[in-house]
Amino acid sequence: MENWARFLEVNAPRILELTIDHAVLVSLAIFVALLIGIPLGIYLTTNQYLADTVLQIASITLTIPSIALFGVMIPIFSLINQGIGFVPAFVALVLYSQLPIIRNTYTGIKNVNPEMRDAAIGMGMKTHQRLLRVEIPNALPVIMAGVRTAVVMNIGIAVIAAYIGAGGLGVLITQGISRNDNYLIISGSIAVAILAIIADSILLLIQKRFTKKAIAE
Amino acid sequence: MISFNHVTKSYGEEITAIDDVDFTVEQGKIVVLLGPSGCGKTTLLRMVNQLETITKGEIIINGENSKDLDPIELRRKIGYVIQSNGLFPNMTIEENVMLVPDLLGWSKKDKRTRFEYLMKLIGLDAKDYGKRYPHELSGGQQQRIGVVRALAADPPVMLMDEPFGALDPIIRDKIQEEFLQIQREVKKTILFVSHDIDEAIKMADKILLLRDGEIMQFDTPSEMLAHPKNEFVSQFFGKDRAIKSLSLHTVENLREVIGLGPVDESIQDTKTIHIHQDLRNTLSMLLNQEADQVIVTDEQGENIGTITIDLVQKYLHFEIKGKMSASQEG
């Protein structure tokens, strides 16, 4: 315990800094992933053929191991001199987030009660009105569940990104391994776990806040 | 035969779910457990196959105290049908229906013969439906399969917990008829839970009306409609219980008491009704068509007379209301 106190006294500012780096990397990736994934998921509900294709691609992307994806990306991004660092990590996280976000947006909207959709059409709502007022609000819990999956997953994957120089809490763990220092490894993992739990709880809170009581489960 | 001897079920000191219930289901008869939700009817049913424990009293099934029997053995000898049919989605229809015979170790040939017989009972093709899976069948078909699955090992006793509750009214009506037809052939001793008064009147040899775990009345449907024992019973059956009781009488009953009207050949396009139809159906037919009479046919399909709203009203007045008011005075 005493050792821990001493360790934290020295390293707390650095741990905090790395945690913030980690959170920023993941947040930026999720933000971009939402900008792509949600409109795409909505569009897919109108094009079954494309939906099959895109969901298939996204599901294969998700099976690619993260370290392997980084391995493939380094040579590709080297072509534009960004082989190592923020860019490949960011792109990988955006790619990995696509499946949960697109799939949940798509199924969430597809599963909106058809009678509700009929009623909206019957009341003379235009397509965008129907989307904004009926379909998206009702699909929100499912969409948010997808976002939460993506965030928690990305926080874990971003750890590996430390190996390609993207910074974040993975740095503590990789340094801990090379220096054989358990304090670094444990503090890094706990920080990652706490970050994931906090992010998940915040998103859950947002989800509850924006979900009308009537459709909350 | 199932006898309930002063059966009580309580949770702790405070709550009594079943309060000293004492009645008997005769061999080959249907007793319907009826009452508002939470009255304990399902609990009472589930005590028979030991899915619920008994706090006090005993249930005697065909001379054996249920407590002395091994629950597994006991359950295999009792057919059990529930509302949501409880078919197993991973098994074909044949596997579902033949599950209990399979557990009992019947031979392949016996199972096959039994399955074909049962499917014939409900008018489904054994070859065609045997290999299908439950989700490939309609709700009505699934429920029929649920019923014959309970009959599979030919158990002397059947427990049915709102078996037709989830079906839409038209199909429910049809399956009730069909089930009564089957019952005439198999003559099981049946305990049947329902919350639907019409269903109870139609299916029951006797109705057991429950409230808060206590018996309100145990009688034949006609007795219960004609002589409600207390305020609760008469309110439960409602102001229109005279009309409800019409479903207990057939066109033939009416003919015997007051006779049918003459057949007027000049009237065209009137509907016909079979002499064994109940009067409630007859009345709704009369009310639903423009003409004020319906032609009655006998077994041979011959026209033997006509029936009108007036005649039904007369019958209602003398036969049913007469009895009801007589009982209230007495």
Add this chain to the structure above:
Amino acid sequence: MKRKKMIGNIVRYSLYAAVAAFFIWAVSNNYFGYIFTQSETFLVLLRQHIVLVLVSSVLAILIAVPAGILITRPKFKKAEWVVSNIANLGQTIPSLAVLALMISVLGIGFQTAVFALFIYSILPIFRNTVAGLDSIDKNMIDAAKGMGMKPHQILFRIELPNSAYSILAGIRTAVVLNIGTAALAYVVGAGGLGVWIFTGINLFDNGFLISGAIPVTLLAILADYILRKIEYVVVPKGSRRIEKA
């Protein structure tokens, strides 16, 4: 309708084109060269990788499925909430950390990696087993009991067949994850194809990167494909409806 299909086809074929372009580029730069020039090493690494995944996955299945069955039995039902929450928490610990922490317990080597991979694979299988068993309609169990089925008959003839889809999906998730995590086994000195990926990162050698990363990727995609086929065979036809979701 025609336009929609066309858009779908454009997306599909552009992706094929991109993948093809990548391979042409990689081959023309001889990035796959090491697989052929050092084919013996490659086969050793590949075998190590597969053995790591197989041993740890089989152990995880043997522990997680029975544990999931046990915790959903009425006797242990009360503990389910606690255990499931611990399992959820465990999922947030990074795989790399699990590997790294095992070094201090078991030292460096093959066993350490197997043990870490095993620990990490238990969670998804356990969670899916519990979720699958919990999602079975209580009425179905009631009907089975009422028909006089014994608890083990209900388990093997009703519960497990009807939750097979969920359990197998958990196994598939775990194995695919495991293939990726096994690529990190390099850090505990257990070999595997990760060796080439990390060599590539450390030496900035695209050849090692691609020769390590592409086989790992194909391994994961292949495992996913095979396990899906197995699911299709094992899951009873009648309870396969929800599969598409």
